[in-house]
Amino acid sequence: MNSVLLADVLVVDDEEPIRTSVAQILRSAGYSVAEAADGQDALDMLESGSVSVLLLDIRMPRRTGIEVLQALDSPPNVILMSAYRFEGEDKRSVGHKVFSHLMKPVAPRQLLDEVRAAIDREDA
Amino acid sequence: MNRRWIPSPVSLLIGAIIVLLSVGGYFLLQHNVDQQETSLLVSNTTDAGETASYALDGVITGLTSTADVVQLTNASPTQFLDYVGLSKSSEVLIRKVGDHYVVVASPIPAFQPGETLTGPALATVQLARGKEGVSGPVTTNGKLSNARFAVQVPPAPSGLYVYQQLAIPTHINLASVIGQAFSNLDAALYGPGPVRSANLLLSSTMKLPLASPTASTKVRIGGSNWTLVANARTPFVSGLASSGPLILLVMGLFIALIVGLTVETVQRRHRYAQALVDERTADLNASLRELKETQDALVRQERLSAVGEMASVIGHELRNPLAAVTNALFIVRGDLGEDLSQNAEKYLSMAERETSKAAVLADDLTAFVRPRELVNSEIDVPDLVDEVLSATPQPEHVQVDVEVAPCSLVGDRGQLAEVLTNLVTNAYQAMPDGGTVRLGAFCSNGSATFTVEDTGDGIQDDEMQRIFEPFFTTKNSGTGLGLAIVQRLVQAHGGQISLENAATGGVRATVVLPVKKKVTT
Numbered sequence: 001m002n003s004v005l006l007a008d009v010l011v012v013d014d015e016e017p018i019r020t021s022v023a024q025i026l027r028s029a030g031y032s033v034a035e036a037a038d039g040q041d042a043l044d045m046l047e048s049g050s051v052s053v054l055l056l057d058i059r060m061p062r063r064t065g066i067e068v069l070q071a072l073d074s075p076p077n078v079i080l081m082s083a084y085r086f087e088g089e090d091k092r093s094v095g096h097k098v099f100s101h102l103m104k105p106v107a108p109r110q111l112l113d114e115v116r117a118a119i120d121r122e123d124a
Numbered sequence: 125m126n127r128r129w130i131p132s133p134v135s136l137l138i139g140a141i142i143v144l145l146s147v148g149g150y151f152l153l154q155h156n157v158d159q160q161e162t163s164l165l166v167s168n169t170t171d172a173g174e175t176a177s178y179a180l181d182g183v184i185t186g187l188t189s190t191a192d193v194v195q196l197t198n199a200s201p202t203q204f205l206d207y208v209g210l211s212k213s214s215e216v217l218i219r220k221v222g223d224h225y226v227v228v229a230s231p232i233p234a235f236q237p238g239e240t241l242t243g244p245a246l247a248t249v250q251l252a253r254g255k256e257g258v259s260g261p262v263t264t265n266g267k268l269s270n271a272r273f274a275v276q277v278p279p280a281p282s283g284l285y286v287y288q289q290l291a292i293p294t295h296i297n298l299a300s301v302i303g304q305a306f307s308n309l310d311a312a313l314y315g316p317g318p319v320r321s322a323n324l325l326l327s328s329t330m331k332l333p334l335a336s337p338t339a340s341t342k343v344r345i346g347g348s349n350w351t352l353v354a355n356a357r358t359p360f361v362s363g364l365a366s367s368g369p370l371i372l373l374v375m376g377l378f379i380a381l382i383v384g385l386t387v388e389t390v391q392r393r394h395r396y397a398q399a400l401v402d403e404r405t406a407d408l409n410a411s412l413r414e415l416k417e418t419q420d421a422l423v424r425q426e427r428l429s430a431v432g433e434m435a436s437v438i439g440h441e442l443r444n445p446l447a448a449v450t451n452a453l454f455i456v457r458g459d460l461g462e463d464l465s466q467n468a469e470k471y472l473s474m475a476e477r478e479t480s481k482a483a484v485l486a487d488d489l490t491a492f493v494r495p496r497e498l499v500n501s502e503i504d505v506p507d508l509v510d511e512v513l514s515a516t517p518q519p520e521h522v523q524v525d526v527e528v529a530p531c532s533l534v535g536d537r538g539q540l541a542e543v544l545t546n547l548v549t550n551a552y553q554a555m556p557d558g559g560t561v562r563l564g565a566f567c568s569n570g571s572a573t574f575t576v577e578d579t580g581d582g583i584q585d586d587e588m589q590r591i592f593e594p595f596f597t598t599k600n601s602g603t604g605l606g607l608a609i610v611q612r613l614v615q616a617h618g619g620q621i622s623l624e625n626a627a628t629g630g631v632r633a634t635v636v637l638p639v640k641k642k643v644t645t
Contacts, residue, residue: 083443
């Protein structure tokens with residue numbers, strides 16, 4: 001893992017309104033936030049630096065959230081945030097790399113609590 | 125099919141008609157034959173009587189001739205004897221002397237001149253009146269019969285009589301007397317007076333009186349009547365004619381049997397075929413019904429599946445915009461800070477509230493088609509019920525009666541809580557004016573049973589049929605997905621749910637779940 005810290009949170013979502021609004025909420029809460037529009041973008045960015053929390057959508061073009069997790073040997077704290085459930089084969093293959101899973105729409109308060117918990121876990 | 129031999133009414137009727145016709149025909153034909161027989165017997169007997177009359181008339185004629193001779197010869201005994209001697213006759217000349225009748229001349233030793241007549245001979249002569257000959261009483265000893273004849277010598281009253289007595293065997297071959305033409309007759313000839321054995325002159329048989337049927341005819345002998353009684357030795361109506369009635373009867377019965385059996389066979393085949401057709405028709409109808417039901421179920425399934433698929437897609441597609449709107453509202457509220465106008469606050473809250481509702485709907489739409497994977501654990505039933513009731517605050521005026529037996533089952537706690545919450549919420553909503561909810565839970569025979577019963581107005585029968593259909597609702601507000609999802613969740617646990625109108629008038633929901641022992645994740 002690259003030692004350069006890109007941001008506190010990397011928000012990966014192909015849906016621009018979601019990506020930008022989530023980023024805005026996190027920034028307002030004081031976090032530094034980087035954004036990626038799909039899985040491949042996210043992997044490229046993680047080549048150049050690290051983040052504390054990876055906020056990851058599942059269904060995306062180029063690389064899905066699951067593929068991103070499969071590509072990363074030791075990912076940062078991952079919070080999956082998707083319109084689909086995280087279960088079955090996906091959960092069995094990469095479940096151990098996931099900190100938590102939130103179903104969209106996620107209440108912003110809950111999102112902030114989850115991010116806080118992930119960062120606290122890293123610090124611990 | 126019934127295999128017992130019960131003839132059909134039609135074959136019985138046809139058989140009976142033919143039997144009746146043949147019996148009737150038998151009697152009709154037999155009557156005809158009898159009539160013909162009687163008629164032939166009568167005509168034969170009459171003919172025989174006439175023939176006998178002709179044959180015996182010779183005797184009277186002989187007597188009359190002799191009387192003429194006696195008149196012509198002035199009653200000379202010598203000339204009388206000469207005359208009867210020539211004709212080899214046994215006639216006797218009688219003269220009435222006072223009250224006595226005395227033999228004047230006789231060619232036979234049985235009567236001697238000067239002898240006074242007595243007995244039948246006297247009776248015979250006393251009968252003679254005028255020139256007409258008469259016959260007197262007949263006597264018989266059973267082997268030999270005596271016939272007596274007499275005629276008065278003219279001119280009357282001359283006081284002179286010619287008398288003749290003939291002895292003949294009682295039983296003779298009649299044919300030799302009255303001809304071969306009557307060989308078929310048995311006959312008996314009786315002298316003047318009644319028909320009785322003492323009066324029998326001759327007969328062709330020893331068996332007297334003759335067996336019925338008999339015919340009788342008068343045989344005229346001079347001024348006297350004899351009686352000829354006859355019957356047929358063998359029927360006059362012979363051969364096919366006489367056996368016709370019997371043949372008709374036998375054939376009629378036979379035909380009745382054959383026709384009856386044929387009709388019966390045809391009837392039976394018809395009945396069998398009909399039964400077969402009925403059976404096949406019933407089978408076919410049952411198959412058609414089954415097919416229709418299966419088709420309906422398939423169509424329904426297909427429709428539900430399509431509806432569900434669409435619901436799922438919509439549910440998912442709603443999630444992203446909802447997420448964006450939720451975030452946007454959060455940001456806006458943050459930017460606006462605490463100093464919101466009353467109006468702005470009102471509508472911002474409304475937007476947040478309605479977005480939350482839309483999020484719940486999206487959850488329901490998704491959950492309906494693809495229930496979440498079961499996360500099984502051992503669940504304490506009373507504990508589960510407590511959790512549900514505390515998470516579902518009861519409305520005012522609603523009383524909750526809980527009767528839960530301590531037991532446990534294995535299942536997805538979250539999903540089962542959702543099931544019970546849904547049912548309890550429905551019960552609350554069914555009683556807007558208050559009432560009682562009875563919640564029961566117990567375990568027995570490897571299954572856990574939950575019942576939720578309200579005292580609301582119940583559900584109409586036609587609505588009850590569709591109550592588990594997605595998007596079907598009896599409420600004014602609601603997606604109609606609640607019970608559809610509940611049913612999915614219960615079925616995912618291998619259980620069953622049913623709804624019915626309770627005796628109280630409300631609705632009773634019953635959920636039966638297997639109490640699995642193995643915990644799987």
